[in-house]
Amino acid sequence: MTDSSEIKYEVIDPDVRLMLQVRDDNAAAFTELVTRYQNRLLTLLANLVPNRQQAEDLAQDVFLRVYRSRKTYQPDAKFVTWLFRIAANVASNAIRSHVRRREIHLAPPAGNESSAISLEQLAKAASGALPTRRLDKTELAEIVRTAMESLNDQQRVALMLSKFEEMGYQEIADTMGLTVSAVKSVLWRARENLRTMLEPYVADGIRPLKD
Amino acid sequence: MNDSNPTPETIEIETELVAYLDGELDHASAQRVERRLSEDPEFRRRLQQLQRAWDLLDQLPRVEASENFASTTVEMVALRAATDSDHSVGRWRRRRFVAWSLRAMGLAAAIVVGYLVVQVRQQAPERRFLRDLPVIENVDLYLNADDIEFVRQLQRESLFEQELPDATSLGPSRQAPRDPLAHLSPQELDELRRKRDAFELLSPDKQQWLRDLHHELDADPKSAELRETLQHYSAWSRTLPAGRRAELLSLPADERLVQVQQLLEQQRREQEQRMPRPVGRSLQGDDVKVLMAWLDELLTRHDSEIVNLVPPGFFRDRLQQTTDPQRRRATLLFTLSRRMGESGAPLDFPTEDDYQTLAQKLSPSARQELEALATRKEKGERVLEWARSQYMSQFQPLQPSRDELEKYFRDEISPNDRAWLEGLPPERFARELRRHYQMQQMRRAFDPQRLSPGKPVIPGGKGRPVKGPGGSTSP
Numbered sequence: 001m002t003d004s005s006e007i008k009y010e011v012i013d014p015d016v017r018l019m020l021q022v023r024d025d026n027a028a029a030f031t032e033l034v035t036r037y038q039n040r041l042l043t044l045l046a047n048l049v050p051n052r053q054q055a056e057d058l059a060q061d062v063f064l065r066v067y068r069s070r071k072t073y074q075p076d077a078k079f080v081t082w083l084f085r086i087a088a089n090v091a092s093n094a095i096r097s098h099v100r101r102r103e104i105h106l107a108p109p110a111g112n113e114s115s116a117i118s119l120e121q122l123a124k125a126a127s128g129a130l131p132t133r134r135l136d137k138t139e140l141a142e143i144v145r146t147a148m149e150s151l152n153d154q155q156r157v158a159l160m161l162s163k164f165e166e167m168g169y170q171e172i173a174d175t176m177g178l179t180v181s182a183v184k185s186v187l188w189r190a191r192e193n194l195r196t197m198l199e200p201y202v203a204d205g206i207r208p209l210k211d
Numbered sequence: 212m213n214d215s216n217p218t219p220e221t222i223e224i225e226t227e228l229v230a231y232l233d234g235e236l237d238h239a240s241a242q243r244v245e246r247r248l249s250e251d252p253e254f255r256r257r258l259q260q261l262q263r264a265w266d267l268l269d270q271l272p273r274v275e276a277s278e279n280f281a282s283t284t285v286e287m288v289a290l291r292a293a294t295d296s297d298h299s300v301g302r303w304r305r306r307r308f309v310a311w312s313l314r315a316m317g318l319a320a321a322i323v324v325g326y327l328v329v330q331v332r333q334q335a336p337e338r339r340f341l342r343d344l345p346v347i348e349n350v351d352l353y354l355n356a357d358d359i360e361f362v363r364q365l366q367r368e369s370l371f372e373q374e375l376p377d378a379t380s381l382g383p384s385r386q387a388p389r390d391p392l393a394h395l396s397p398q399e400l401d402e403l404r405r406k407r408d409a410f411e412l413l414s415p416d417k418q419q420w421l422r423d424l425h426h427e428l429d430a431d432p433k434s435a436e437l438r439e440t441l442q443h444y445s446a447w448s449r450t451l452p453a454g455r456r457a458e459l460l461s462l463p464a465d466e467r468l469v470q471v472q473q474l475l476e477q478q479r480r481e482q483e484q485r486m487p488r489p490v491g492r493s494l495q496g497d498d499v500k501v502l503m504a505w506l507d508e509l510l511t512r513h514d515s516e517i518v519n520l521v522p523p524g525f526f527r528d529r530l531q532q533t534t535d536p537q538r539r540r541a542t543l544l545f546t547l548s549r550r551m552g553e554s555g556a557p558l559d560f561p562t563e564d565d566y567q568t569l570a571q572k573l574s575p576s577a578r579q580e581l582e583a584l585a586t587r588k589e590k591g592e593r594v595l596e597w598a599r600s601q602y603m604s605q606f607q608p609l610q611p612s613r614d615e616l617e618k619y620f621r622d623e624i625s626p627n628d629r630a631w632l633e634g635l636p637p638e639r640f641a642r643e644l645r646r647h648y649q650m651q652q653m654r655r656a657f658d659p660q661r662l663s664p665g666k667p668v669i670p671g672g673k674g675r676p677v678k679g680p681g682g683s684t685s686p
Binding site: 004005007008009010011012014017024027028029030034035037039042046047048051055056060063065067068084095137140141144145148151159162163164168169183184185191192194195197198199201205 | 225226229230233235241257259261263264267268270271272273274276280281282283284287288289291292340351354358373404405409412413469611616617620622629632633634637640641644671675
């Protein structure tokens with residue numbers, strides 16, 4: 001980490017300048033950063049974990065980590081890259097621990113807001129094995145969410161950064177600690193999986209009837 | 212394409228297809244994908260499917276935080292940060308307290324209850340705020356120093372002796388009036404709120420440390436001098452990169468003083484150094500002499516035409532009266548430069564023959580660079596860029612502060628240049644941004660229409676923008 005890196009990101013990114021003020025214990029700067037990034041962070045996390053409450057808890061955890069890291073903060077990337085790097089780690093840990101808990105208890109947790117349509121149904125629909133009917137908007141959203149849940153967490157994070165944050169491959173690589181070619185491969189897998197799952201619906205606007 | 216069991220070749224092709232949709236392919240690869248799309252209906256179908264699935268992601272929710280999410284988050288973070296600090300600092304004290312309280316539970320309970328009653332009464336938020344007001348007002352400064360001995364050493368060494376622009380906020384602590392906030396403007400109140408928040412986010416130990424520093428400063432016989440020194444030091448430290456600032460704060464007082472002396476010396480040396488050769492499009496060695504001789508001849512040949520490019524009035528009169536050859540040549544060159552940068556009818560000179568004459572005398576690489584340009588306008592711009600680089604190397608460098616660079620990058624650079632700079636590696640970014648800034652300031656300094664009467668045409672060796680009659684910097 002050199003002064004040059006610091007100069008570059010301090011000059012081009014106003015949020016890096018805010019974070020440097022946070023490093024100098026400026027509370028107003030921290031509040032401003034939370035305000036600026038809360039929606040983007042919640043959107044990312046809400047699409048990675050099962051429910052909104054958990055997304056809010058994780059977002060607060062991310063901001064707490066930002067604050068705790070302030071004294072060692074060195075701007076070696078745009079602020080959003082650094083913030084989402086922390087968020088991706090926090091989300092991955094949460095997803096892993098959620099999966100572990102589910103494996104132990106077998107039953108899904110209470111209050112799970114995930115969709116009513118199962119992955120098995122999606123897979124059957126993809127194979128053309130289910131009768132179909134037209135979809136409404138809510139059902140379509142439910143199906144997309146279920147399809148997203150079929151991806152592994154790395155694919156989901158990469159996809160969200162690409163779709164909602166409009167990050168390029170290099171920035172996604174910096175955020176996720178991967179190489180650009182790994183990002184390319186992860187995004188191909190993610191989009192190919194989504195294509196397979198969603199194609200029956202996008203082709204004709206139909207959905208499988210439940211058994 | 213085989214859906215169930217893709218071969219490595221299929222994977223590679225489809226990965227390229229996704230990268231194509233994401234706009235991540237270079238020109239050649241994108242053309243390859245487009246060629247295949249035009250020839251292969253199955254490939255086209257796959258692209259459409261991928262795109263439709265991608266569009267469906269718009270169905271995913273975009274979440275809006277609740278109204279109080281930011282405030283509860285900040286409160287939670289402040290609370291946890293304070294707990295963190297208490298946890299490490301006060302662990303051994305708590306252990307002792309527990310052992311002691313086990314031996315004298317009854318007595319301790321009475322003492323603790325009494326103590327808490329007093330604390331609650333004394334620690335009401337308003338009283339606490341008023342008590343800490345003198346510290347809160349100076350929290351930014353105190354955080355920069357945080358050690359009375361360091362401030363004393365700074366003052367003894369007389370490292371910062373300039374006049375204070377405004378020392379009002381740092382006067383010795385005064386008796387709090389009945390309503391100390393009544394005289395503050397809304398902006399001052401906002402600033403005070405910011406400082407209060409900064410103070411409250413500190414751990415209790417750190418807050419106490421700052422209170423102690425404040426009282427020690429008050430009690431010192433040289434209180435006024437120490438405060439003045441602290442303000443100078445604080446203003447200076449804000450000009451440092453944040454990393455360097457943090458590094459300074461982490462050093463013990465005596466080491467920090469040595470480091471401050473070294474940094475000041477280094478800054479002085481940098482100020483004295485002449486500007487290094489400009490990077491980028493500049494000529495080397497004999498090519499510089501060739502270019503300057505060619506320009507000399509060109510400017511002499513078209514002297515009166517260039518003078519007539521300046522609107523009639525003060526500047527044209529001044530140019531006509533300028534006899535110093537170097538100054539005249541510089542002014543003619545920048546007048547020509549400005550006219551060539553404007554739209555409108557092109558000038559009759561330099562002609563293609565002029566450029567050919569120049570090219571024949573240049574080294575092969577410079578000749579190639581010039582001859583690769585198609586139009587007279589492009590050639591003119593390149594030659595002027597070479598000339599400007601050469602002129603700039605003769606003047607003291609501008610040393611813009613970080614704030615000046617930030618403002619320049621934010622407000623004055625064209626979107627294209629900004630995108631180009633953002634794509635550079637950090638070290639080159641810093642160098643090129645400074646160069647960009649310096650070139651721009653030099654162009655302004657040499658622009659006759661921006662110069663004010665009575666000011667020199669060429670900045671007097673300082674490289675700073677020329678000031679207008681009212682003392683303000685020329686825009």
